[in-house]
Structure formats: C-alpha cells, structure tokens
Amino acid sequence: MATNGKVLIAQSGGPTAVINQTLAGIVLEARKYTQVSRVYGALRGVEGIVNEDLLDLTQETTHNLEQVALTPSSALLSTRIKPDSKYCHEIFKVLKAHDIRYFFYIGGNDSADTARIVNEEAELAKYDLRVIHVPKTIDNDLMLNDHTPGFGSAARFVTQAFMGVNLDVRALNGVYIGVVMGRHAGFLTASSAIARKYDGDGPHLIYLPERTFSMEQFLLDVKEVYDRYGICIIAVSEGIRDASGAPIVTKLRESEKDAHGNVQLSGTSSLGDLLADQIRAKLNIARVRSDTFGYLQRSFFGCVSDIDQHEAREVGERAVQMAMWNDVDGSVTIRRTGNYSVDYVLDRFEDIAAQTRVMPDEFINSAGNHVTDAFKFYVRPLLGSGLPQPSWVRAPKVPKLFNND
Amino acid sequence: MATNGKVLIAQSGGPTAVINQTLAGIVLEARKYTQVSRVYGALRGVEGIVNEDLLDLTQETTHNLEQVALTPSSALLSTRIKPDSKYCHEIFKVLKAHDIRYFFYIGGNDSADTARIVNEEAELAKYDLRVIHVPKTIDNDLMLNDHTPGFGSAARFVTQAFMGVNLDVRALNGVYIGVVMGRHAGFLTASSAIARKYDGDGPHLIYLPERTFSMEQFLLDVKEVYDRYGICIIAVSEGIRDASGAPIVTKLRESEKDAHGNVQLSGTSSLGDLLADQIRAKLNIARVRSDTFGYLQRSFFGCVSDIDQHEAREVGERAVQMAMWNDVDGSVTIRRTGNYSVDYVLDRFEDIAAQTRVMPDEFINSAGNHVTDAFKFYVRPLLGSGLPQPSWVRAPKVPKLFNND
Numbered sequence: 001m002a003t004n005g006k007v008l009i010a011q012s013g014g015p016t017a018v019i020n021q022t023l024a025g026i027v028l029e030a031r032k033y034t035q036v037s038r039v040y041g042a043l044r045g046v047e048g049i050v051n052e053d054l055l056d057l058t059q060e061t062t063h064n065l066e067q068v069a070l071t072p073s074s075a076l077l078s079t080r081i082k083p084d085s086k087y088c089h090e091i092f093k094v095l096k097a098h099d100i101r102y103f104f105y106i107g108g109n110d111s112a113d114t115a116r117i118v119n120e121e122a123e124l125a126k127y128d129l130r131v132i133h134v135p136k137t138i139d140n141d142l143m144l145n146d147h148t149p150g151f152g153s154a155a156r157f158v159t160q161a162f163m164g165v166n167l168d169v170r171a172l173n174g175v176y177i178g179v180v181m182g183r184h185a186g187f188l189t190a191s192s193a194i195a196r197k198y199d200g201d202g203p204h205l206i207y208l209p210e211r212t213f214s215m216e217q218f219l220l221d222v223k224e225v226y227d228r229y230g231i232c233i234i235a236v237s238e239g240i241r242d243a244s245g246a247p248i249v250t251k252l253r254e255s256e257k258d259a260h261g262n263v264q265l266s267g268t269s270s271l272g273d274l275l276a277d278q279i280r281a282k283l284n285i286a287r288v289r290s291d292t293f294g295y296l297q298r299s300f301f302g303c304v305s306d307i308d309q310h311e312a313r314e315v316g317e318r319a320v321q322m323a324m325w326n327d328v329d330g331s332v333t334i335r336r337t338g339n340y341s342v343d344y345v346l347d348r349f350e351d352i353a354a355q356t357r358v359m360p361d362e363f364i365n366s367a368g369n370h371v372t373d374a375f376k377f378y379v380r381p382l383l384g385s386g387l388p389q390p391s392w393v394r395a396p397k398v399p400k401l402f403n404n405d
Numbered sequence: 406m407a408t409n410g411k412v413l414i415a416q417s418g419g420p421t422a423v424i425n426q427t428l429a430g431i432v433l434e435a436r437k438y439t440q441v442s443r444v445y446g447a448l449r450g451v452e453g454i455v456n457e458d459l460l461d462l463t464q465e466t467t468h469n470l471e472q473v474a475l476t477p478s479s480a481l482l483s484t485r486i487k488p489d490s491k492y493c494h495e496i497f498k499v500l501k502a503h504d505i506r507y508f509f510y511i512g513g514n515d516s517a518d519t520a521r522i523v524n525e526e527a528e529l530a531k532y533d534l535r536v537i538h539v540p541k542t543i544d545n546d547l548m549l550n551d552h553t554p555g556f557g558s559a560a561r562f563v564t565q566a567f568m569g570v571n572l573d574v575r576a577l578n579g580v581y582i583g584v585v586m587g588r589h590a591g592f593l594t595a596s597s598a599i600a601r602k603y604d605g606d607g608p609h610l611i612y613l614p615e616r617t618f619s620m621e622q623f624l625l626d627v628k629e630v631y632d633r634y635g636i637c638i639i640a641v642s643e644g645i646r647d648a649s650g651a652p653i654v655t656k657l658r659e660s661e662k663d664a665h666g667n668v669q670l671s672g673t674s675s676l677g678d679l680l681a682d683q684i685r686a687k688l689n690i691a692r693v694r695s696d697t698f699g700y701l702q703r704s705f706f707g708c709v710s711d712i713d714q715h716e717a718r719e720v721g722e723r724a725v726q727m728a729m730w731n732d733v734d735g736s737v738t739i740r741r742t743g744n745y746s747v748d749y750v751l752d753r754f755e756d757i758a759a760q761t762r763v764m765p766d767e768f769i770n771s772a773g774n775h776v777t778d779a780f781k782f783y784v785r786p787l788l789g790s791g792l793p794q795p796s797w798v799r800a801p802k803v804p805k806l807f808n809n810d
Contacts, residue, residue, distance in 0.1 A: 041798065055803065164700070167476065167706070168477075290699075291699035295570060391476050
C-alpha cells in the first residue's frame, strides 16, 4: 500500500525544450491519487529543497500547466549544484519535515546520484519515501536509455540548422563549421547528418568526442571535400579532444569551470574560430565561416519534436504510476520496443548515476569523421514528424551563345 | 505594348528564408504572358549572366517551384560581386544576345545599383529592355521600403531565440549576450524586444549600430540590470561602433573583407567573447555566456513569418505585372497602408541604390540601450502569426518550517 503524504518535484541541470512536459506529466498524474495530500515543486532543484523554496503545485491550474508544458527550459528553475552526502542529509531533513513521501527528481546522471543518496538517507532513517529519478538531457548520454527526453528536440534543431546551412553555403560557397553541444557524447553533433538530402549536401564531415581529433587529419579531410564539391560543411562537437584527452578548446583560453569541475565549452566560440583560422591559414581558402549553436539548440522556442514531447510527458506520468502502484525506487529509463515505439522501465540508481553513455562504434564511420546509416536509422524517429524538406530548382541549362571558358 | 522576348531572373547577396517565394512569384506570373517566350534564371546572380550559366525555368514544374518557394536561401545561388560599368556592359551583351526583354534582379541596394547601370546601357543602345529591381534583405535597410522581404522571418527567428534565452538564463542565472546580424541598421537586433512577456524578461539591453557604443556605459548598464534582476540578457548588433565610427569587432582581430570592401562581421564570434570577457573582468560576474546567432538567423529551415512569405511572393508577382502592363523600369518598394496591410510601388533605382536606411530616432530610447513602443508596434505584424507564448508556473509559496535566511 502506498503511503499517504506529499509529492515533491524538482528539475536540475541544463534546460531542454520538453522538460516541462515531464513536470506537467508528474503533477497532473500525482494530483489524481487520494493518498497524495499535496504536490510541491522545489525552485532551483536541490537548492530550493534545502532553502525550503517550495511552491504548492496542487493550486496551479491544469490549463496553465498545459501551457507551461509547451514552454522550453525548466519552469521550476534549475541548479548546477552537485550535492555531497552532507547536502543530501539537509535535503532529507526538509523532505521529512514537510512529510514528503514521493520525491521526483528530473535530471541527468548527477541527479540520479543525488536521488540515490537521498534514498539511502531515507532507508537509514526508516522513513518511508519513494524516490524516482526521471531522465532529461539533450546530450543523450544516460546509461540504459535508448535515448533521453530533450535530445530529440535539440537534435531536430541541429538538423534544421544544417539544412539551412547547406542551402546558404551552396549559394555563397566556402567552408562552414557548426559547433554543437555535447561534452562527452557526440549524439547531438551526429544528428546533423539527417540534414543531407541531395548529393553534395553537408555536413560532409562530422567530428565527435568519441574519436581523437587530429588537426592534421582534419585539414586533409577538409581539403579533400572542398576540392571535390567547392564547399565544405562541418559539424564539430564542442567536446572534441586530442590524443592526450585534452579538449581542443582548452588550448585556446582559460576556460571557467562549473561546480562539477566541468570546463565551460559552450557560451564561447573559440573552438569554431580556431578551426576556421587553421583552414584559412593552412588551406588558404578565403571564405570560411563558423557558428557556435550555443544555447539556441537547447532552448530555442519553436523547434520541438512531437515524439520528444510525447515521451517527455509520458515518462513523468509513468514515474508517478510506478511510485504509486509498485512502491519502488529507481531511475525510469526509455527502451525502444519497435520502429518506432518505446516503453519505460525502472532501473537502479547506481546503473545510471555518475556514468556517461557515448556513441557505440557502429554509429561512427571507420574514418572517424562521419556517422553510419545505423545511426541515421536510430536517430530519425526521435526528430519527430513534419521535418522540413529542401527542394532545388532542376531546370535544363540554356545553350551558350558565346565562348566563355 | 509590351515587347515580345525572354524573361531573366537573378538573385543576389545574402540569402533569406523567403527569397525563393519571390523567385516563384516572378516565374509563375511571367509564364502567364503570351509575349514571354522563355523564363530564364541566371546561376550566381550577375556571374551567371556574364558566364551564360542560365537555366530555362519555363521547363520547371509549377509543383517543384512551390516546393522551392518554401526552401530558404537562394535557389539560383548567389554572388557578392558588385559590378562596375564594364561588368554591366558584359551583362547587357548577354541579355541582348539572348533576346532578354525583361530582367528581374532580386537583391539589396547594391543590386538596385546594378539594375540601374544595366538599364542605362539598354537605353544608350536603344535596346528595349524592362529592368526591375525586387527588394530582399534581412537587414531591412532599403530606402523607401516600410520593410523588406526576408526581414520578418529573420526577426521572428531572433525573437524566438531570445524567448528561449529568457527562459534558459532565468533557470540558471548569469549574463547572456546574443550577437545579431546588421552591419549598419539595427532593425534585426531591435526585434529581440518582442521576446519580452513577463516583468524581468530580457532583452534588458539592446545595442544598435545607430548609437555610439561606449564600453564604460555598457558595463554600467549591465551592472544596473544585474543588480536589479540577478540576470542580464543583452542583444547586441554585430555592427556596433565606437565614437570614431570603427566597428568594435575590428579592434579584436584582423577581419577579412569581401568584394565590396565590407569587413566580415559574421561567421566569427569575437564580439560576443570580447564583451563577455569585459563583464567577467570588470564586473566580476561568474556566469557570463555569449552566442553569435550567425547564419542560423537568415537560413534556419523551419522558422518563417507567414506575412513575410506572402509579401515576398507578392512583390515578385507585382514586379512582373508592372513590367508587363506598365512598360516601366525601377525598384519595387513595400509601403504600409494599414495595420496591417501593404501595397507595392515602383520607385527610381537611384532612390534605392547604394543607400542605407537605418532605424529612425523614434524607434530608439533616449539612453540608446533599448527600443521604444513605436518600434514594437512597427515590427510586430512583420513576425507573422502563431508566435509562441512562454508561460511561467504561478503557484503559491509553501510556508517554511525552518529558519533559513
């Protein structure tokens, strides 16, 4: 029998385009259960718990929650704090004081680890508490998950961006470098491959953190493509590393570190500029451009995958159902059960926590500068329906009257 | 009476999300007239004319042209060449040889100047030729036009980007700088103002090329906003200049110049990085991020204003009608005739050519760091229908049980 008490929800880490779908899924489902006396939301993740910055979401309208669900980024705000066991003890103290009996934490692998420690605190204290970690990350780097909510929409943005870049560079020639988010996992950068429709479309080259980046090989690759097509469109992960494992970008500037000791790779465009400068200097190509997609790719308002929306909503709903009906703790994971269908399973925190999933070898070509069809088959359904399709003019050439050659 | 002969169409300059609507409008309308024997398209603007790289668009299907119309960037490809009178003479030679009697040139003010010279060549040679310049530019900087095709869709992208940025920065705090295109005119950067919905939403500060940029005042502005809101979101034009008129970005790196002698302001993110570094150093704020919207804002496939689409289509259709029915030459301009409605007028090439329209004073606030309501009223209809609306959670606070302050 499920315990009577309150529900608490928090969101953590980098926002996504659909994380509020998960919030709405949890709140709306939790409000259906008689044993749930209140549904609280903590502001700024664990910070809001420790500081008791809590909202009573039981008093939020269903209609507004549906509007919030369509709004990108974390409606309960977020935090980069990674709690140690002392911090987790503070969290538990507040949960207990407020008679929280169901704690849903939406986030990545760090959040799964927090959920694990809080759950242990509860068991030690013999306090009846259900703790469920609900997955979220555009990086798509959580263990056991076929993919994670938030990834599909970010991947769709990257794909649509490169579709436009293909057309833009085709019109004006030159070399283009698009720097995409993804510290350790290249899934998001790799998604740019879906932008290819016509022969000669980019991205012609894709560089991922899963493969060692060599500037020499990079320049050879670019030269080969440019000589063949007269253009070269490149997708590069912000996380590409050299043989020593050092991020290429760290060779450029003193990068700030966040609370997790992670080097800041986004919010600066040095990597794109460095690569562009190298191409100008070594290959002496005049028109070289670089863009860093930056924060637009995770929070642009108006580019979302409907599949991603549905799953983000459902994973929240299922999380509540698991806690209420099965009296269990753990991390909800998404498994692919068909082409295309998914189901949700509860796994142990420790199998998700503080680990990172990267792209399997079968998704990366042997040269390490592009993806395989296996990856395209994997990623396409996640982008959702109604992806735009570029069309070229294909009219016959007019015979020349003069001799210009 | 309109002359019998061929029609030639070319596209020039930076691509837009709707320039192919104009192409389709011209081709489909021109194919209706019995005096038109063929509709040609030149590849890469004037380059394609001089090299006789021409396509026979009479043989392109209507259905594919409708698909092309929905595709961003220049379907006939583009060029940055600015023809001198010798080059224009070469153009005229080819037009005459192919019995081109109607020349439609889609582009910005440089293209209007090219159209002017080619038209003079024809008059000198007593060759019956209709020359019509059709407006296009995301910069919205053409004289006499209320606005230009391509601007509305780019402005919509910038607005939706800042809507997402507002939510992202609100969730994680800090300072954010978004660098927007616009060499001389701030219209596109200013459009970010439409992203504001809630009190405290950004952009809190908007810096335009129309006002002198002072680093000292900039830092004071940022500090004031950050002290009040705990966040600061800034929209900056790539073209901001100091008192001497020198672009701020040129102080940073050797910037390449294009064929027009224009310094390259896009495709590098130095400006955003410089401003971010200044804020970190002088105001000692830890989390400072900058993005340069770069090429996404003009060619992202999937963010378009329906108003912009309609007008881009119609301006092409009207251009053909003017040439066929009125036997005239000139530049088609868009005039606002209601809230919201437009009409199309033919103006003299020289009133458009080689001149740049900037934001009128009534659109910029007195401090020179934001826009007025007059500008918001002006720009809103151009973004089109169905603009997304962010929604915040507004649930009551839960009373605290502990003393945390």
